[in-house]
Amino acid sequence: MKVLLLSIDSLRRDFLSAYQDTPTVLDYEVNTPNLDWFAEKATVFEQNYAGSLPCMPARREWHTGIQEFLWRPWGPIEPFDDTLPQLARKQGILTKLITDHYHYFQHGSHGYYEDYNGFEFIRGHETDAWKTTPQHPNGRLLDQTTNARTDPPDSVQFMNRVQYARNIANFDETDEEDFFAAKVFSRTADWIAENQEWDDWFCFVDSFDVHEPFHCPEPYASMYTDEDPRDASLPTWPYYGRVDEGQSELSDREIDFVKSQFAGKVTMVDHWLGTVFDTLTELSAWDDTMVIVTSDHGYMLGEHGWIAKNIMPIYDAIANTPLFVWHPESVRNDDRVSSLTSAVDIYATILSALGVSVPDQTHSQSFLPLLEGKATNHREWALYGMWGSSVNVADGQYTYMRPCNPDEPTYCYSTTMMDAWGYFTPTEPKQDVESGRFLPYTDTPVWRFEGPSFEQHDDIKLYDTDADPEQSTNLAGNHPAEQQMEDLLADALQVLKAPENQFERLGLTPPEAK
Template identity: 60%
Template sequence: MTNVLLVSIDSLRRDFLGAYADEPHCVDYGVETPNLDRFAERAATFDTHYAGSLPCMPARREWHAGVQEFLWRSWGPIEPYDDHLARVARDDGVLTQLITDHFHYFQHGAHGYYEDYTGFEFIRGHEYDAWQTAPKTPDDRLLDQTVDRETDPPDGVGYVNRSVYARNAERRGVEDDERNAFAPRVFSRTAEWLRDNVEWDRWLCYVDSFDVHEPFHCPEPYASLYTDEDPRDPELDVWPYYGPVDEGQSELSERQLEFVRSQFAGKVTMADEWFGRVLDALDDEGLWDDTAVIVTSDHGFLLGEHGWVGKNEPPVYDVLARTPLLVWHPDGAHNGERIASLTSAVDLYATVLDLLGIDGDAADRVHSRSLQPLLSGDADAGDLHAHRDRALYGYWGSAVNVTDGEYTYLHPCDPTVESRCHSTTMMNARGFPLPTTPKRDAEAGEFVPHADGPVWRFAADSYAQLDAPMLFDVREDPTQETNLVDERADERERLREELVAGLENLDAPEHQYDRLDLDPPA
């Protein structure tokens, strides 16, 4: 039984961290992460950890409810049938705290993510957070770096949303003092919370930093740390549109792309610098002996790799899906060592409950499997399949992907299939975010096996992230440059069978087999 500090750093790529720099696929970006490296020297470093449901809020429902939601529904709320992590902990007498600048928790239609915490702190102003209404006209230079005025009319959604950030950042004074930037505010407040709450017997503190998520708008000294450009040059974007690098909205010159990379790197170093304040608080208050600390991310971000910028439209390459996971356990058998075993983001739910010493099966832990046996040495950390034989991951309504830790197989969907895709929710039959067109074809029924009552189900469009299957040998080709789907038919069929087995194990909806053109198990 321990306290638990769970830290997520949005969009943090593992190949930007010193802890993973010795891996063969890592490019030496020269990015400074001394504090995350300092933590990694103490913690167990997981080498084969994969995202599950992408992007932001689907990942957080996995962490908060143990549900691999992308097979059932899109981005949305905590459901009434979910055993929310904070509620289960509170019911067992644990003090629970959320510290975040991740505004999606509080966005209309989100529901249920923060309400069960004993306390929560929301640091305002990031991305599209509807915070400031003044000044009416934000700073022109910052607007130029966040909005494409040629393609975004002033009354268009892109301009309106991005001008919100310009207004918020100007009001907070992000450029003038790094202490006003978002990651510094989140981590300095976390350090204060740790110092203020040492008298509690058992606690869970979940810290969710929206940085290093875009916009890649850094204060000094971080803005100039990895570039010789003037970071305030209005011709240089800090908020690139998602898409192919060489066509469409994400068309960026090589100069612009290099600048975006430099600002992403600057945000990584800024988050690292202020995360160091949290480590200092753990040191100063003597908390390491009774506190487990978990550091992870929801996904990565493409910075020109495979010809893409962003994360939603392209195939889910490992740059996006293979995420960092560092865990300190006071009694861990592998502290300061590597864990090779294949793990999944959804496993953090059961792991936190076990670390808190909470007995019983919270909804049978749904799809989550505790990492405690790996941390304690009861499972072989050198065995790739000691924890999982496979991990499924993807975006709702698109391709479904599977890895066994040796190969990754990316399987397309057919967005024209008659049954299409069905989203299921108990909370919101209109879809998310609101407002949207009412789903007049919604029907109620027992469509979700892990729900304890009927849910709404309604037809929804699929979208194709890839036109044909892709297979990669991530041992020999960790950057996934060579598609082996035609050359290694035996491995393709084996991974296809793993995908079907994974869907069956999760009791996935029948329509998934239709739209993926897979034969359901007999």
């Protein structure tokens, strides 16, 4: 079996025709003919939820089957992890990573690409530390990606965004082949063609698009707006936060423009993804290739007054992610699955498809039985969140968001002592630490040290996503499902053997203590 996993970073469901019942922030349709075609061919999963957020925590779930946000934030592969490419290689299966997702190559994110037989890194996206010239890049591009109101030229924010302008200084904004989606998916198509003699392979294609900055070449930049996309006053790289205040403040006109550039990127990604699908067709490779298309999370575009991700409540626009799966032997192709699935399940599903045993001590459950027609249900709950903040659970009808006590610490458990919030920069080793066998999924001793909690919201949130898919009416306070969902969250934490501190900071009673 050959398995192709395609991640499209930040892709929202409501921009895809396959999820046309999803409430949308748009008053126009986004052109995605290739994903539309694939959705008709494959199985569409309607209730797939993210897990550990954001970027690298999601990738540890995919690579190791560990739902890490209860124990650890952004960090490296651990020595005790059984990574998907490593397990596949031990069975003689060729493994490959193709990506422009530069976080794999930053401090604190090591261990992910090293287990592949080969990897290719397309340089230059976002703040990838690549180019150092020109010293003074395109002023108009800087105006569109920085905030003159809040960013002094010597600030870290400004310098980070200058990096992107330097990286793409030689790009032709009328030539889409200069841009990242074109490079990532063209290289993927070539690699598939070059490696067809292998009976078994696993290829992970991790496209950083449609992630910000939402800087598009033509024709995509003008496709969904009447504005001049090169108007220096219109932003292509919003700041995370409230749209009505502070650094992230945006007018209605600016929000509409951001939506149009996000949509343009979606269409660009779709176009170049089509080259991969075309290659599979030309090689008659669909008969022995499993293809999975998904995303790590979505991105808020003004809903509930928020832009971007991470710091706000984790609404379904972020958490309920697209998932399409083609399996040559599936009885559910050209069908839809309403069963609840979670991002962490991709690990066990791919290993099972490759004929590789799934390690016992993981949180991943293969949904291959759904595709084979051997099961109709998969999960009772899907847990998701960011380390140090609220913990959320979905049961397929309700979403429940439980805030944390910001005065109660969160503990980090890791074999490294990196600062839990120093994602990208080296930090001083921790002094106030203890070691022990704290993790339920390994006997390896790790360091345990204290970190902060932070509020994404200060109230319990409960939504009936069947009746209220926009999550506009918070039912918490007087709804009979509230206790049911609180109990479900507590049960899920117990099943995962979450640290006792998680119950304390969430104000929950462990089920065995009731």
